[in-house]
Amino acid sequence: MDNLTPEDFARRVTDLGLSERRQVDVALSDLKSEQRTLEGVIAQLQRRGLVTTLQTEKILRGDRIGYFYGEYKVLYLIGVGTFARVYRASHDEKVVAVKVLRKRFRDEPAELEQFLREGSMGLKLRHPNIVSVNEVVPDRRNPFLVMEFVEGQTLRELVRIRGALPVDLSLRLINEVAAGLAHAASVGISHRDLKLSNVLISSSGRAKLVDFGLAALSDRNNPDKIADCPNARAIDYAALERGSGVRKDDPRSDIYFAGNMLYHMLTGTPALTETRDRLARLNISRFQDIEPVTKHVEVPGLVSQLLNKMMEFNPEKRIQSASALVAESKRVIDALARGQTKREGENLPKVGEEYQDDDVASDEGEGYVVMLVETKATLQNAIRERLKARGYRVLIIQDPHRALARFQAGDDPPADCVIFSASELGSLALEAYNRFATDEHTAEMPAIMLADRRQARIIAEARGGPRRQMLSLPLRVRELRATLMKVLAGTERRPMGTY
Template sequence: MTFNNVDELEQLLVRLHLVEPAQLDECLSRLGPTQRQPADLLQALESKHYLTSYQVGRLTRGETEGLLLGEFKLMYRNASGSFARVFRACSIKDGRMIGLKLLRQRWAGDPQTVAEFHREADLCIKLRHKNIVPIYDVASQGDYHYLTMEFVEGGNLRDFVNIRKTIAAAEVTRYAIDMAEGLEYALTQGLTHRDLKLTNVLMSTQGVAKLVDFGLAADIDISGAGRNDDVRRALEYAALESSTNAPANDPRTDLFFLGGICYELLTGKPPYPRTRDRAERRRLGRYSDVRRIRDVDPNIPPVIADIVERLMHINPDQRYQSPTEVLADLRRAASQLGDVPANGEGASQSAVTGEVATAETSLPTIMCIESRTKQQNILRDYLSKRGFRVLMLSDVERGLNRLRTNPPNGVVFMGESIGDATIQAFHEATRLGQTADFITLVVLSEQQASWTSQLDQTPTARVMVQPISLRDLRREIHLTFQRQKSSG
């Protein structure tokens, strides 16, 4: 659908609940007499963060269908695979953020795939465990088939490896316990994962590993002769099970790939090369010729290296036989490595810190308001490695609500990401910080430098202007904490 004039665009935006009438009026009032084209209005709405760049891109191309699915408007595309795409979506009823997994259109016309998607989602809805991302609902709207689930803010383990390269043994052990506990619980419900990999392990901002996409493999294989043709498995799973005479959906196959995740977290290298070549992914030697982890890095503690090597034994009879069995060894390893496994989200040190949590640890928590994934990862990695717990939020209003209800020790607003909402957010945070005792920093872009005169700085509310280094930001955070302590 293309828009002939601004009026047509206005009607659509309101009908799809993408913006409120008051927001439209505000942006229309800012347009000059020569700025009356749909593109002008879209630009104004994006600059005020009433529409996201994803929404504006779709609207500009006339792709309006599917922007609102049920009660959820699509905000950003978070991930994309050959089977489905994952979006961050927002409820038009209560404003809550959720994850929305949408079956790709190339599969939407295949009745068998659609039925399987709904069946798998219906099975997984019953899973309720601290280490599994919950599915709330599965639904259809025309040719669109989707499920809704918890939106996990902290990224996935692939992000961690890309940024941090390697992760300490104690921390890896803690995540392995989280994953194994999720697998153990799912098995009691009659389910195996069937697509365990770095990108299917999400990390909460509290540092808890959560499994996602049980049975909803992104690259699937229909079982061959002698097996139930309804069984769908990730290609790697099918290759490993058929080559080792293991039954389909063998829980021990999940354990092999759990070992592969730990291998890469510890060494920074995948146990076998990544490839799109399906023939190579079916080859048994790809999985049997894995270099021993202690040869890759002799400094990895034997207690965890032994567990990884047993998890990845090519003979399923020589692996751990159940998640429960490996959990016993993982917990012993955690004790030896000086770590205490998380008992829930509040018990675990933030995954982004890269440090071992203890009962005595009291790290300052910094909340960063930044919507760009790359910048989120850079900030998270840098600050966490330098003694901060990091809470990353993309939405300004969610951040301000957090300041009102459960404030961290400090908040950093990234002005280039927030845009026009920066000034109001800074003023509101400064006001709240006077009674809630947290510090406020805003980092303006070079283009926003003139806003400095509109921002009232105090000893605990500071303004920085790009270009600055991450070291400059860290130094200012420390100085502001010192001023806070002196004034208190």
């Protein structure tokens, strides 16, 4: 507003109902005459909490509306989305969040209906891990939702600031997200828009789900309608469900995208490649070609396996419900919490006992380091991922001579067992395997040779022994796990944090 005087500004504050005249007068009375400039008056009223920066900007622009929604006084803008803006607001000293449909959508019946439907669904949800909707105002000229105000930040902001989060924090947050999803599922509601920016982290550290907007999309059974939705996550859900051959609105889709969130928390980067290209988002390979989490960060095997089960492309092999995810994540949290006791020797499975089935997460390898000597990347990745999922730490070395050089007499060994693979290395692997068995400082250490059945000479010349084992290729993971348990019998587990 041009030529606005200090008196005009103060009068606008009271005329708009932002503060009482008496409060404004008291604040201004403390200013000296030379301080009664427009800038000085604005600074004084802001210091006294009588006007906010957002309100100031609107007054200076000459805005006459947008200071109140119903009885709620707008204080600050706290979020902007495709369809709505969210403000911090107050009434009778109670602070709330007011979500307002953006002007360009108020004359669009479909968007207005979706917005109000979101609010109506929110009224049904009362849970510590869901942001509550307290009121829905369906005024077609100015529709808004009154919601619980959460002091804190979004999970996206937390990850942007801190990068990869600690494993225990990531697991606790995904467990709380799952608890909110499970409650919503109990009243027939799925989220359909799971991403870091739709999780608020309160000042006390609690995760709270917000924005069930896509769950409110009225025509969810129309894939073309969903694919045309401007929200990128709606396209992702449609592409995943179309590609995996399930009905629209399959509740297991939320599990997949919760997995993407967990991956993002653990690594600092999302599992799904991000793109603005609509056709690229609809490409099913995005959901299948996920880099192993361990390529970015070291995580316990139990965590890796939980993540794999959340992001399993085949929905029948994926964790089947939010309540099941609550139980699975809690079990992993509890298992890791018991880790200190286990590292002290309590409750650990005895080496050499029956190992758990491949379909059940286990920590049988916690405290052990395995070195794999192999040049083929596909075999490296296959063995590494399957052993890490059972708690082992896996070192990869391509050169057999370099592997042997890592073991020096008098030094702590870098690994508890070495797996030599002859699939590509042939005689080099055999030579290193036999030398490992004869060198005095490694003769008693466990070692495994992997060889194709056609490599008869290697099989015949490989040295045997109680802590030496031969396995044939192609490799069976169960057989490798059982063999590791056998050769590691009597080897003390390493304390957590030392390997």
